[in-house]
Amino acid sequence: MPAPRFYCPDPPAPGGTLELPSEAAHHARRVLRLRTNDAVQVFDGKGAALNGKICEIDNKHVLLHELQTCIADAEPALRIVLAQAMCGSEKMDWVMQKATELGATEIVPVQTQRSVARLSGERADKRATHWRQVAIAACEQCGRNTLPLIGPPRELGGWLTEVRGLEAARFVLLPEGDSALGRQTPKRTVVLLVGPEGGLDDNEVKMARLAGFIPVRMGNRVLRTETAAMASLAAVQTLWGDFS
Secondary structure: OOOOEEEOOOOOOOOOOEEOOHHHHHHHHHHOOOOOOOEEEEEOEEOOEEEEEEEEEOOOOEEEEEEEEOOOOOOOOOEEEEEEEOOOHHHHHHHHHHHHHOOOOEEEEEEOOOOOOOOOHHHHHHHHHHHHHHHHHHHHHHOOOEOOEEOOOEEHHHHHHHHOOOOOEEEEEOOOOOEEHHHOOOOOEEEEEEOOOOOOOHHHHHHHHHOOOEEEEOOOOOOOHHHHHHHHHHHHHHHHOOOO
8 A cells, every 4th residue: 555645845865854734743643643753755745755754753743854855756747737618616626636637737727708707906915825725635645746837817818818828739729629628739838728517608718719729629528627628638648658
C-alpha cells in the first residue's frame, strides 16, 4: 500500500527532520491514525518529494526523520491547459479535483456570458485559494508532486487574447464541432476550452476561432460541461499523453 502523502511547501534537505504543518499533522493523527515508524511521503508542489518515517507523534506535533529523496515522477510529458467556464461551485470543485488527477498542467476558470456563477474581487481570490486546496488534496491522493497552476476566474475575451500567440494545439469543445479530436495534429502543449452549462454563445465561439481554436466534438451526444472537461482530458492523454 502506498505511503500517505502530505503537501509541505518548504521541506528540508534530505537527511534532516521535518515537522508536518498543522493541518497535515491533524490529518495524519485523527484521520489516518498513523503511528511512530509509519512511512510517509511529503512533496513541495514544485516537483520535489521526500520519503520519511514518523519518529514522534502526539496531540500537537508529527515529526518525520530519515528523509530521503523520492525520484518517482507522475507528471505527464504533455502540457495540458484546461480552460473551464465557470459553473456551480460543486461542479467546479469536481473539475479541479479530477483535472488534477488526469494531469492538467494549468486550470483556468473563465467567465462567459452564460456562466451560472460569476465571481470578482475578494470572492474570486477566496475561491481560487479554495480550488488550490482541492488540487493539493488531489495531488496527495494521485501521486503528483507538482501542483497545477490555478488562478482566479478570468474573462474569456482577455484570456483568449493572451493564448493567441501560444505555441500549442488549441481546441474548443462544441457539440457541432467541425471535426473529431482524434483527427487533430498533436503538439507538446494542448489547450482545451470547455463552455458552461448553456454553452458558449456565437460571439464567444467566433472569438475562440479567431484565437486559433479548432472546434471539435466529443462523439454524437451533448455532454454536461464537467463531463466534457474530463472526457477531453482523458482523450488527449489517450491520443498523445500518458495513456498512449
